[in-house]
Amino acid sequence: MASIRKLEWKVGGQQGEGIDSTGEIMTKTLFRYGYYVTTYKQFMSRIKGGHTNYKLRATEHPTRHAGDDVDILIALDEETLTVNRSELVPGAIVIMEGKDVNIAEVEDYILATFPLKAIATELGNPLAKNMIALGMTGALISLPVEEFYTFIEEQFAKKGKAVIDSNKAAVDKGYSLVQEHLKDHVKTLEAVPKNPDRLYISGNEATAFGSFMAGCRFLSAYPITPASEIMEWMSVHLPAVGGTIMQVEDEIAGITFAIGASFAGARAMTSTSGPGLSLKTEAFGLAALSETPIVIVDSQRAGPSTGLPTKHEQSDLYHMLFGTHGEIPRIVLYPSSIEDAFYVAAEAFNLAEMYQCPVFVALDLALSMNRTTTPRIDASRVVINRGKIVTPEEAQKYGEFIFKRYRFTEDGISPRALPGNPYGVHTTSSNEHGEDGYITEDPEIRTKIMQKRLGKIKTARLSRPYYVVDGDAPVMLVGVGSVRGVIEEVKARLAEEGIQVGGLFIQQLHPLPVEEIAPYLTDKTVITVENNYYGQLLNWLKIHFPIHASSHKITQYDGNPFKVGRVYHEVKELIQDVRRTQATHA
Amino acid sequence: MSVELKQPTLKDFKGDTSTWCPGCGHFSVMAGLQRALVNLGIHPHEVITVTGIGCSSKISEYTRTYGFHTIHGRALPVAQGAKMAAPEMHVIAAGGDGDGYGIGAGHFVHAVRRNIDLTYLVMDNSIYGLTKGQTSPRSQHDFVSKTTIKGNKEYPLDALSIAIANGATFVAQAFSGDVKRMTEMIEKAIQHKGFSLVNIFSPCVTYNKVNTYDYYRDHLVTIDEPLSTREEAIRVLKEHGGNVQGILFVEERDDFQKQLGIDWKMRDIENGPMDEQMIRELEKEFM
Ligand SMILES: Cc1ncc(C[n+]2csc(CCOP(=O)(O)OP(=O)(O)O)c2C)c(N)n1
Ligand code: SF4
Ligand SMILES: [Mg+2]
Numbered sequence: 044m045a046s047i048r049k050l051e052w053k054v055g056g057q058q059g060e061g062i063d064s065t066g067e068i069m070t071k072t073l074f075r076y077g078y079y080v081t082t083y084k085q086f087m088s089r090i091k092g093g094h095t096n097y098k099l100r101a102t103e104h105p106t107r108h109a110g111d112d113v114d115i116l117i118a119l120d121e122e123t124l125t126v127n128r129s130e131l132v133p134g135a136i137v138i139m140e141g142k143d144v145n146i147a148e149v150e151d152y153i154l155a156t157f158p159l160k161a162i163a164t165e166l167g168n169p170l171a172k173n174m175i176a177l178g179m180t181g182a183l184i185s186l187p188v189e190e191f192y193t194f195i196e197e198q199f200a201k202k203g204k205a206v207i208d209s210n211k212a213a214v215d216k217g218y219s220l221v222q223e224h225l226k227d228h229v230k231t232l233e234a235v236p237k238n239p240d241r242l243y244i245s246g247n248e249a250t251a252f253g254s255f256m257a258g259c260r261f262l263s264a265y266p267i268t269p270a271s272e273i274m275e276w277m278s279v280h281l282p283a284v285g286g287t288i289m290q291v292e293d294e295i296a297g298i299t300f301a302i303g304a305s306f307a308g309a310r311a312m313t314s315t316s317g318p319g320l321s322l323k324t325e326a327f328g329l330a331a332l333s334e335t336p337i338v339i340v341d342s343q344r345a346g347p348s349t350g351l352p353t354k355h356e357q358s359d360l361y362h363m364l365f366g367t368h369g370e371i372p373r374i375v376l377y378p379s380s381i382e383d384a385f386y387v388a389a390e391a392f393n394l395a396e397m398y399q400c401p402v403f404v405a406l407d408l409a410l411s412m413n414r415t416t417t418p419r420i421d422a423s424r425v426v427i428n429r430g431k432i433v434t435p436e437e438a439q440k441y442g443e444f445i446f447k448r449y450r451f452t453e454d455g456i457s458p459r460a461l462p463g464n465p466y467g468v469h470t471t472s473s474n475e476h477g478e479d480g481y482i483t484e485d486p487e488i489r490t491k492i493m494q495k496r497l498g499k500i501k502t503a504r505l506s507r508p509y510y511v512v513d514g515d516a517p518v519m520l521v522g523v524g525s526v527r528g529v530i531e532e533v534k535a536r537l538a539e540e541g542i543q544v545g546g547l548f549i550q551q552l553h554p555l556p557v558e559e560i561a562p563y564l565t566d567k568t569v570i571t572v573e574n575n576y577y578g579q580l581l582n583w584l585k586i587h588f589p590i591h592a593s594s595h596k597i598t599q600y601d602g603n604p605f606k607v608g609r610v611y612h613e614v615k616e617l618i619q620d621v622r623r624t625q626a627t628h629a
Numbered sequence: 630m631s632v633e634l635k636q637p638t639l640k641d642f643k644g645d646t647s648t649w650c651p652g653c654g655h656f657s658v659m660a661g662l663q664r665a666l667v668n669l670g671i672h673p674h675e676v677i678t679v680t681g682i683g684c685s686s687k688i689s690e691y692t693r694t695y696g697f698h699t700i701h702g703r704a705l706p707v708a709q710g711a712k713m714a715a716p717e718m719h720v721i722a723a724g725g726d727g728d729g730y731g732i733g734a735g736h737f738v739h740a741v742r743r744n745i746d747l748t749y750l751v752m753d754n755s756i757y758g759l760t761k762g763q764t765s766p767r768s769q770h771d772f773v774s775k776t777t778i779k780g781n782k783e784y785p786l787d788a789l790s791i792a793i794a795n796g797a798t799f800v801a802q803a804f805s806g807d808v809k810r811m812t813e814m815i816e817k818a819i820q821h822k823g824f825s826l827v828n829i830f831s832p833c834v835t836y837n838k839v840n841t842y843d844y845y846r847d848h849l850v851t852i853d854e855p856l857s858t859r860e861e862a863i864r865v866l867k868e869h870g871g872n873v874q875g876i877l878f879v880e881e882r883d884d885f886q887k888q889l890g891i892d893w894k895m896r897d898i899e900n901g902p903m904d905e906q907m908i909r910e911l912e913k914e915f916m
Binding site: 239241242243248252256257258260263282284285286287291292293295296299300301302303304305307308310311325326328329333419420422423425426427428429444445461462463464465466467468469471472473481482 | 677689905
């Protein structure tokens with residue numbers, strides 16, 4: 044029996060058929076079995092009907108990409124096969140809902156149809172057809188059936204023994220169907236050491252968790268895909284620590300409620316996606332001018348306007364970097380992995396309070412919604428720092444009737460007195476103001492306070508503003524967010540062929556750590572890989588580095604994340620082109 | 630640190646020097662607010678005053694409290710967020726009719742039904758003052774202004790009835806030409822637990838030549854006791870074309886934060902390491 048050390052598996056069907064939970068069970072089972080898992084969910088902006096699928100890649104070593112291929116496809120309808128046919132590897136097995144049991148070699152794959160629904164009905168539970176399919180998957184990779192049992196017992200604990208038993212029976216049936224009809228195709232997914240020190244978590248969950256641990260106690264937002272899960276997670280956990288979420292009337296309220304809470308002294312945030320970010324835009328300036336800390340999470344989806352509401356894109360970079368009228372201090376962060384989402388979110392609250400300005404945390408749909416294996420949280424990586432908040436004693440020393448909230452200081456950051464402090468009374472204003480917070484139109488003060496406000500963020504640094512691998516390579520692949528996963532795979536594939544490329548994954552986009560990343564961008568071929576049309580990341584880099592002649596972009600804006608194969612081919616071609624040009628010039 | 634607090638006086642509330650036109654109704658609103666706070670023994674540092682944008686919204690600059698002069702139409706959400714985080718503070722939201730019933734109308738209706746404990750003062754001059762005299766959502770039918778040169782063809786928003794119909798727990802209307810009554814209403818509004826609305830007729834002497842001090846003196850009907858039902862309150866408003874002063878309706882009911890029953894501790898986050906034990910506890914969800 045052939046043994047394998049990785050599995051790429053997909054389940055697809057109509058929305059409302061439980062595709063998502065089927066995928067979750069399979070994934071979590073292999074996660075606990077000791078494999079590293081990465082996933083990608085494809086779904087449409089409707090609740091019932093329409094094709095949806097769930098992709099799982101299980102590997103021995105960590106990866107950040109759900110893979111291009113499919114070894115086993117569970118197709119609950121024919122459309123699933125049509126849509127995903129191109130991903131099947133030679134020898135792939137397709138288990139499809141059909142009238143009769145039939146096993147056939149079609150082209151280069153095995154098409155096995157089973158009347159799954161009828162079999163499930165016969166077992167007394169038509170809903171269990173997905174469990175039968177899971178059992179068949181388990182059998183095809185020789186997974187001990189107990190691995191499913193544990194999960195079922197946990198999952199259905201509340202529903203009682205009858206439900207547990209009927210699900211177990213469905214899984215058993217899947218195993219026996221394979222023994223009966225597909226025995227020759229059974230392989231063994233090698234057992235790997237189980238490791239309890241890992242998490243199975245999504246980017247949204249990691250972002251919420253990180254924010255929570257950093258002391259965020261207030262989140263106001265308006266529901267929107269793919270950001271809602273952040274609000275939902277916080278909703279469960281905040282009340283126990285004296286905080287709350289608020290689902291408010293619109294996104295403008297989302298950000299302005301949070302600004303109010305922050306003004307009053309709470310660590311506060313709002314979470315949204317593109318359309319909501321557009322609505323919040325005027326308030327970026329309110330936070331910036333009033334120097335009120337605020338964390339804004341933008342879980343990007345494909346725009347513009349309503350766009351492709353359930354699809355992936357990275358096209359809000361310009362908006363986060365430049366959005367709102369006038370000129371404002373801001374910090375823009377973008378975790379390059381689900382693991383980093385925790386730390387970046389947590390640090391965002393420190394930076395917001397230390398620099399008293401809006402901090403954006405960019406995510407993208409692939410990063411937000413899909414779960415993966417990560418190491419456990421390293422609690423020592425973030426220390427809460429609330430910045431310059433003055434106590435009553437400290438405020439009293441100034442002896443001011445009106446506390447100078449915008450006091451000129453060396454670093455441009457003024458001590459902040461929170462409401463309730465008897466010696467810190469002041470007004471803060473969205474109008475231009477002087478040190479005392481009162482409105483002024485004096486040109487000298489205006490110039491000075493603009494310089495203070497815009498200059499103060501220069502030193503802001505995430506503890507890991509970027510990741511670099513093989514920084515001395517002549518070609519650098521540069522990306523943000525979930526694209527890191529693609530670049531890492533492409534890099535590894537090229538390395539196998541002896542082609543050396545480096546990877547630069549920028550986590551702090553504004554202020555860009557120019558000096559720190561300069562060595563990886565100058566005198567090299569720079570290729571950005573990004574999910575947008577304009578090459579927003581590349582254009583942002585071009586503002587800071589003289590790379591106009593030496594840079595290229597690989598873009599995709601069809602709503603889907605990159606496939607590794609496509610980027611690999613394009614990078615290879617670009618490298619050959621560059622070499623050819625260099626040869627001609629030489 | 631324990632702080633010895635003297636009884637507050639009007640002087641304590643003196644903020645920046647005002648730039649309002651002489652005779653502007655907003656002066657009296659400000660006097661009424663400050664007097665109400667003094668009468669209630671509330672100190673400036675115990676108050677957050679959040680305003681939007683407009684002549685009226687400058688009240689947070691001219692009154693010394695923890696003021697936040699925000700952006701047009703957003704006084705209410707900022708004020709509600711502030712109250713959520715600091716329930717021990719007295720929160721006043723204030724602004725113009727354009728700010729609250731035009732650009733901010735969406736927030737207004739939701740603040741009403743949400744019933745967070747704060748006081749909202751709308752300084753209603755039925756005009757856009759700061760932008761120099763355009764028609765507002767409160768301007769009368771056929772009101773002529775630079776933007777309605779043939780007269781306003783829309784009808785004024787009946788904000789009080791909207792509030793009453795949507796579960797508001799304290800609704801009053803005052804007139805800045807009758808400071809004594811207005812001050813009493815503001816005091817009661819501040820003491821009320823829940824969302825309290827005081828719409829204050831506050832004439833714009835520069836741009837509104839219809840809704841003048843004389844107009845209100847001639848038209849306003851005073852009610853001395855709140856009406857007993859919402860229907861009755863709405864009927865009385867309708868009967869007098871909205872020209873009523875007094876507390877129209879009051880209902881005692883648990884406010885938003887009380888209903889949630891959370892032991893609020895949003896501001897208590899201290900410098901130092903993250904809580905490792907809590908991390909380990911929460912991680913279990915992801916294993
Ligand atoms: C988003 C936005 N739109 C428009 C304006 C311009 N603006 C400033 S104040 C105002 C109207 C103010 O009217 P009101 O709220 O009734 O206050 P008043 O000046 O009458 O007291 C407008 C339209 C603005 N500041 N912001
Ligand atoms: S323009 Fe009208 S509202 Fe504004 S300050 Fe002058 S009188 Fe008051
Ligand atoms: Mg007005």
